[in-house]
Amino acid sequence: MIERDGCLAGGTPRNSSNLDAAVALFHSLSDAARLAILRRLADGEARVADLIGELGLAQSTVSAHVACLRNCGLVTGRPEGRQVFYSLTRPELLDLLASAETLLTATGNAVALCPNYETRSRTGETADAEKTRR
Incomplete structure (x- = not known):
C-alpha cells in the first residue's frame, strides 16, 4: 500500500492495528438486525425461534447474525436438549x-x-x- 500523509492509501492510519478490535466491535454493531437481536437479548435469553417470531426476520438471517455476534464474543449460547438459548456475554x-x-x-x-x-x-x-x- 502507498503511504500518504501518515496514512495508508484509502485513509487507514499507520497505527491501525491498535484500532482493529474497536473497528471489529463497531462493525458487529453496524447492522440493524444485529442491533435488534442485541436489544431483544438485553431483556433475557432467547432461542433463534423466539427471535424469528419477535423480530419478524427470516431464520437464515437470525442464525447468520447470531453466529456473527457469537464470533465477536458478544453473545453466548446455552444448549438445553435440542435447543440453544442465547444471551449477552457482557x-x-x-x-x-x-x-x-x-x-x-x-x-x-x-x-x-x-x-x-x-x-x-x-x-x-x-x-x-x-x-x-x-
Whole structure:
C-alpha cells in the first residue's frame, strides 16, 4: 500500500492495528438486525425461534447474525436438549448501547444525515457505492 500523509492509501492510519478490535466491535454493531437481536437479548435469553417470531426476520438471517455476534464474543449460547438459548456475554454491552442512544439523542439527525454514512433505506445504496461510481 502507498503511504500518504501518515496514512495508508484509502485513509487507514499507520497505527491501525491498535484500532482493529474497536473497528471489529463497531462493525458487529453496524447492522440493524444485529442491533435488534442485541436489544431483544438485553431483556433475557432467547432461542433463534423466539427471535424469528419477535423480530419478524427470516431464520437464515437470525442464525447468520447470531453466529456473527457469537464470533465477536458478544453473545453466548446455552444448549438445553435440542435447543440453544442465547444471551449477552457482557453487561457492559448494555452500557455501550445506552451511551449510543444518549449520543444519538444529543446529535439529533446529524449522524443520519452524514454524507459518508448514508443509510441504504434513505438512498438505496451506500455512500461507498456512490464514491465508486465517481
